[in-house]
Amino acid sequence: MLSINAFNTYRIPQIFDYYRPRDLREALKLLESVEGAKVVAGGTDLVVDLKYRRIEVRALIDISRLDELRFIKLEDSYVEIGSAVTIQEIVESSIAREKLPLLVEAAESLGSWQIRNLATIGGNLCTASPAADTAPPLLVYDAELELVSLRGVRTVPIEKFFTGPKRVVLERGEILRSIRIPVSRNVFGWSYIKLRRTSFDVAKASVAVLLDARDGYIVDARVALGSVAPTPVRARGVERSIVGLKIEEAARVASERVVNEISPIDDARSTAWYRLQASKTLVSDAVWRAYERLLKIGV
Amino acid sequence: MFNFIGRSFPRHDGFAKASGLAEFTFDVEVPGMLYGRIFKSPHAFARVGRVDASGAEALGAVVLTPDDVPDRLFNPRLISIEEDTFKDWRVLTKVPRYFGEPIAAVAAPTEDTAQRALEALRVDFEEVYDPVLDPFKAMSPSTRPIHERVMRGGRWIEVKNNIAAELRYSEGDLDSEEKRSSVVIERKFHASRRYHTQLEPKGAVCKLEPDGTLVVWTTTQTIHNTKILISQVYGIPMNRVDVRKVLLGGGFGSSIHTNLVTLIAVGLCLKSRKPVKLVLTREEDMVHDHVSFEFYMKVRAGATRDGSITFGELDNLIDVGAHQIQAYPILGTSLGWFVSLYKWRAVKYHGRSVYTNKVPSCAIRGYGAPEITWAVETVVDELAEELKIDPLEFRLANYRGRGEIFWGQGPTVKSIIRSDGVPELIAKGSEIIGWKRRESPRVKTGRFRRGVGVGRGFHTSGAGGPLSGAIIDYTGAVVKVNEDGSIDYITALQDHGGGTLDAHIKIIAEELKIPPGKVRVVWSGTSTTVYDVCTHASRGVFTGGEAARRAALEVKKKVLEYASRILDSVSPEALRIEYDRELSDAVIFVEGAPEKRITLSEVARVAWQRNWGSISASVSYRATVAPPSFTVYFVEVEVDMETGVIKPIRVVAGADIGTVISPELAAGQIHGGFAIGWSWTVGDEVSYLENGVPAHRMSLTDYKLPTSMDLPSDEDFIVLFASTYEPFGPFGAKGLGEAASNPVIAAVANAIYNATGIRFYEIPMTPEKILKAIKEGE
Amino acid sequence: MKIKFKLNGVFTEVYVEPHETLLNVLRDRLKVRSVKYGCGVGECGSCTVLLDGEPVPSCLVVAAKVDGSEVTTPDHIAQTELGKVIVDSMLEEGAIQCGYCTPGFLVTIYAALARGVRNVDEIRKAIAGNICRCTGYVNILKAVKKILERVGS
């Protein structure tokens, strides 16, 4: 264990090299060949970890300016976002605002303006924090992640990406290239609600909901939560149990069922008990808000 | 009517601050300086065996160990007189008594080398003890003593049961008052340890002049006491220590004394004979330096059916952490706040300060008043409710106001209240907040519930008094007229940001009838200023401002005397002095003889040209009273009954500060006072794990402060000033800084009760606790 | 390693270590002291600078990253026309107390205005990453209103 004397938040208390590759291929090569190298994008998680010695590195490979990772494009059936796109760019992207309002709502709640200008969507996912704000929306959107390495490319559904707190399926030498988000023709109501200690904070608990309804009955529902389990989680049980219900009923059932799908803990931000209680309210609130938005789009 | 007082002028240091060009300690740089780092104890209670410096020295670092510093106990705060000063600190310790206590320090030519040298230090611990964290357990005779003996003044005293200090007091016949009471309420309160979170982490830069004089720039609210302490600890004559004034990035009590970092930096500088810069990182500042006192209060109070308060009893147990800063004085002031709030006919008090193995604690804005006021204002609210009397009427009938004896700063500094704006503030504030429409929590339903609460408090203006007492409180000012009539103002007083020195500028300008722009505050140090005790106790404007006024008055006398010579008047008394807007200067004239006129600048020029000498004055001033500034805050909150989240809706904050010298800056004190009080009520807390390591909150990542989105906007925040005049204050002014935050916890807590019907007796009142209480109530 | 970037409009070349942040390089190598350290972990906003026009916490930016970029610091902004309007309004409204946080606010408010934001609520949100312990933000919001009046649309 490193002692308190090893921390330094003014100056990073470890020595390493820095590389800025010209393209993705060079980045992958460096990642493969440089001992103890780690990818850095915005650095908002990594630099903090380095200052607190949560990790030690020998080299940083800066991917934040690679054009191959910095795009948002709209295809027929999906939107694709490069992993080095910043959270603020998502907030301001017209494609995202039109096609992925739920992701935008979550992105707006992440950090501060300053943080959003550095933080990337790729970094948010690869950090694998249970509280990552972009994760719940991407879970309900059924996003797919494209991972590249010198060995090739593979695609992983986001539900399989997180394996535990601070753990993802990324293998050594692999970089998250992009996130592909299917866009259906169906119209959904959406809502991202985040509970936090102050308005500039990581979530105590968060919920993302996408909802479709007809004549007051839920016909499609997707629910995911953050910060209430070892990873961001999709609450499929909740989804199943509310399809076919009237909205009032659906909100109530969702709030009852959600407790079966989460396993919160105590930490600096809140307690397990509170997270469990609050999740019930959050889910119900989010279902309602998504429904109300759906009605608004309807007219 | 005043020329300048009460009008807005941009603060003198504003551009420098906004542009970032102003220098804080963190910004001071001396050629050739070394960078320091502190070795902090990883154990909350242990005994050091050996400090092996060889690894660090091999890297070229200078290492300071406990053997390198004078083996002399001290108290970092020199406010009490020597006989009442408890000393239990060392610059570096061999027996760390809290997690993070400095054991050694290094200095090296670069920051990276200093960091590596720090990590290369090897410290063996002979013994590691279980830390004593619970102050109640600490008092058990079987608990390991944290200090066996400490010094009081010049003699050793034994510490029994880890009690650092104790104070008992009683007045009146409590038993019979209790018997007379129709209602008696007893409640226990707990106020958490809170971190000041001044935005600038503490630090120090030192250098030795070729003649051996030690020059120090450091985060402190008192340059002179810092000079004295350095002199006492290191045995350097006081005229060989020049502590320079440098801007402070917020105070709130965090630098009310001489911070350890200053003494360590001095040690490194003396050992290396090189300039040294030692600044704390945020987490060092937060976890390892010091925080607020933690209070466990039990209040008992009674009242008769007709609504008069009978007795008050306070049991006040304070967890002071591992060392004393003001463990003894805080017991006296706590009593002072308690006694001076209401007209108790009988009082009983038992105060104890208890050692634990936690970071030491010291005053935070209000010096115990916010916590005591919260406890008392809660009990008073409950008494009124029991008696079915409007809480405002109950307060008006029982508070200590004009004509009453008042001793806010403790039993040794008593005075009589001469200005009191409480009735006016209650009348106006209650009108604006809509007090009459306030409903009982019992009739409230629904998920989002609003509630209105009131809190009334006060703070003293300084710690002056008619007798010398146990507290040192005097100040000084030098005012000097240059040969062109511009003014240099030289003071040791620090301005933490409240605008204290801008108030002084206006006071001097008002006295001399010259525009404030002609007065310049000179950045000086202990060598060039006369003694000031400290910018604390909300004394900056009241005491410091009066010193400045008196110095200006002396200067004015001299100016009039010279003018009289020039104008050929029979005596200076025949002259009038007035501000001339067009000339932007003071004009001195003989009434009725328009040709007999001269400006102040011309007087200064003539005095120079004719060899009459400098026009200047040096004043040392002790206030003989410490009048209360009253504050009455009404707060409306909204509670989400399903998440326990509280939001501030509206604040109507009334303050009686006598003459308002700078309206926008005074309002700023009130906004800021509310903000910090709100933060204490809903969030601030430093807590510990069983091994004595602070839980979670090692940085601002988890010590969250409210943002612009979490506090009321300008539209929801109304500030009221009472129209009072304090006869002892400069131009009628009183203090404000602490009064501004003292009633906040009380007002918010009472508002939460009014919204939810639940009383919380513990701060912070987090959503977690609120929701739990709501669920338990269901 | 050497990096080149535009600092307040002037091409600047400076030697940096890979483990240095932009905050370290600005303060300690280039002696730009207007950028303040308050937490080092992105939480307080005291170290805010403009990086290619966007406000960022310089304490989290690896210095080597700014090679080829543009950096603007509060001391420079304070001298610009828009910067002066911000500073004057803050002064008039008593929005500055200890002043440690103020340069950070200056940068963020400037950046918001420079992007055409003309709405108090949006600026209030934009400054949520700038922590102030002294003012309770009330006079800062008053200053923002005054700034908006002065800047016009």
Ligand SMILES: Cc1cc2nc3c(=O)[nH]c(=O)nc-3n(C[C@H](O)[C@H](O)[C@H](O)COP(=O)(O)OP(=O)(O)OC[C@H]3O[C@@H](n4cnc5c(N)ncnc54)[C@H](O)[C@@H]3O)c2cc1C
């Ligand atoms: C003050 C503050 C507030 C914050 N608030 C929030 C908040 O409200 N919500 C929230 O969710 N997060 C928050 N964060 C965390 C952080 O900002 C986000 O997680 C951010 O999105 C991380 O992105 P980054 O580009 O900065 O990641 P970096 O720090 O650059 O990288 C993070 C990790 O991901 C790896 N990585 C990055 N990109 C890739 C890639 N393309 N392929 C493979 N690995 C990669 C890195 O090696 C590293 O391990 C906050 C952080 C700070 C400092």
Ligand code: FES
């Ligand atoms: S020092 Fe960079 S945000 Fe606090």
Ligand code: FES
């Ligand atoms: S003015 Fe002091 S922190 Fe903002």
